[in-house]
Amino acid sequence: RLRKWQRRIRVSDASERNLAFALSELDRIASKLGLPRNVRENAAVLYRGAVEKGLIRGRSIEGVAAAALYAACRRCKVPRTLDEIAEVSRVDRKEIGRTYRFISRELNIRLAPTNPVDYVPRFASELKLPGEVESKAISILKDAGKKGLTSGRGPTGVAAAAIYIASVLQGTRRTQREVADVAGVTEVTIRNRYKELTEHLDIDVTL
Amino acid sequence: MEPEIKIVNVVVSTQIGTDIDLEYAADVLDNAEYEPEQFPGLVCRLSDPKVALLIFRSGKLNCTGAKSKSDAEIAIKKIIAELKEAGMEIIDNPEVSIQNMVATTELGMEPNLDDISTLECTEYEPEQFPGLVYRLSDPKVVVLIFGSGKVVITGLKKIDDAYTAFNKILTTLKELEEEFY
DNA sequence: ATATTACTTTTCAAAGC
DNA sequence: GCTTTAAAAAGTAATAT
Numbered sequence: 257r258l259r260k261w262q263r264r265i266r267v268s269d270a271s272e273r274n275l276a277f278a279l280s281e282l283d284r285i286a287s288k289l290g291l292p293r294n295v296r297e298n299a300a301v302l303y304r305g306a307v308e309k310g311l312i313r314g315r316s317i318e319g320v321a322a323a324a325l326y327a328a329c330r331r332c333k334v335p336r337t338l339d340e341i342a343e344v345s346r347v348d349r350k351e352i353g354r355t356y357r358f359i360s361r362e363l364n365i366r367l368a369p370t371n372p373v374d375y376v377p378r379f380a381s382e383l384k385l386p387g388e389v390e391s392k393a394i395s396i397l398k399d400a401g402k403k404g405l406t407s408g409r410g411p412t413g414v415a416a417a418a419i420y421i422a423s424v425l426q427g428t429r430r431t432q433r434e435v436a437d438v439a440g441v442t443e444v445t446i447r448n449r450y451k452e453l454t455e456h457l458d459i460d461v462t463l
Numbered sequence: 464m465e466p467e468i469k470i471v472n473v474v475v476s477t478q479i480g481t482d483i484d485l486e487y488a489a490d491v492l493d494n495a496e497y498e499p500e501q502f503p504g505l506v507c508r509l510s511d512p513k514v515a516l517l518i519f520r521s522g523k524l525n526c527t528g529a530k531s532k533s534d535a536e537i538a539i540k541k542i543i544a545e546l547k548e549a550g551m552e553i554i555d556n557p558e559v560s561i562q563n564m565v566a567t568t569e570l571g572m573e574p575n576l577d578d579i580s581t582l583e584c585t586e587y588e589p590e591q592f593p594g595l596v597y598r599l600s601d602p603k604v605v606v607l608i609f610g611s612g613k614v615v616i617t618g619l620k621k622i623d624d625a626y627t628a629f630n631k632i633l634t635t636l637k638e639l640e641e642e643f644y
Numbered sequence: 645a646t647a648t649t650a651c652t653t654t655t656c657a658a659a660g661c
Numbered sequence: 662g663c664t665t666t667a668a669a670a671a672g673t674a675a676t677a678t
């Protein structure tokens with residue numbers, strides 16, 4: 257009947273409006289965080305998948321959008337922390353984290369734990385460090401991983417310590433404060449990871 | 464050789480009455496707090512069995528922080544005695560049931576959490592928490608595994624399940640070890 | 645620069661919002 | 662879902678000395 261059609265049109269109108277809102281939210285957060293196009297597209301695909309499976313029910317569009325972006329960043333190897341995404345979202349870190357867990361499970365997306373190595377290019381670039389420091393930091397992280405020095409530790413903290421050490425070794429030193437600020441960790445964390453890495457990997461950092 | 468597993472927390476529930484006057488109970492009990500605006504239950508802390516008890520208007524009571532079921536029962540008997548002395552209508556020997564237990568133990572080795580996280584029944588987000596979350600369906604418990612090899616088992620209804628769960632996980636981890644060898 | 649204290653995760657019941 | 666209670670694990674954070 258006519259009413260049925262009207263309802264369908266209304267529903268489809270609402271769906272389109274919601275999708276448009278979600279996509280604009282993805283774009284807003286993505287541009288604020290300076291995320292590349294492929295990440296936005298990946299997040300959009302995840303969001304559409306969530307809509308198709310009815311995962312939005314009981315959840316806010318903004319929360320799902322933020323979670324999709326968080327997942328997309330990790331998939332594309334350009335991770336942002338939950339805190340970084342929460343900073344530019346209206347949704348808090350706890351809600352984004354729980355929504356991320358929910359959609360990744362429902363969409364059968366299993367992401368490996370964030371690799372500290374994935375944070376190195378971004379942090380090193382923000383610190384204006386040369387490619388040699390980046391390579392050195394990555395090799396330190398690979399050795400650290402083999403020795404179990406990264407398990408259970410926050411990826412950003414380990415990455416920050418590796419970059420700090422590499423910057424000193426390559427003669428382009430950045431202070432712990434500078435590295436801590438771009439990595440979003442405290443100097444105490446860098447010091448703790450620094451001690452662990454230099455001791456267990458026999459790295460001589462003579463100043 | 465049974466692994467040494469320690470019970471570090473026992474949560475128990477029971478019924479000590481029908482319509483408890485929490486305002487009155489709060490005045491009678493020593494370390495009691497009752498702020499209905501904040502939480503509907505009365506909170507009471509005991510020091511000898513070091514526990515915390517939550518008493519509700521319905522007469523339902525929860526006891527947390529005990530190291531064993533008997534410790535929880537001792538604590539509940541003490542509270543019952545105090546309330547009875549104050550002239551309240553309280554059930555004498557209520558049947559208590561274990562709602563949850565938390566246990567700790569050790570793996571005896573330093574596991575590779577990244578490898579274990581490939582299992583579908585696990586969650587591992589070091590950015591958020593250093594422990595890997597391992598959900599077992601039989602027995603239905605949750606196990607936290609740390610890089611140090613320390614383990615926390617929670618969601619336990621009976622002590623035996625801690626051993627069953629721990630051995631099941633050990634077996635799975637051995638198989639994983641061969642896979643990633 | 646180090647020492648506290650506190651919060652992250654998981655589990656469970658209770659009554660009410 | 663949240664509120665409150667307890668407890669362990671290890672990392673990180675905020676604040677005190």
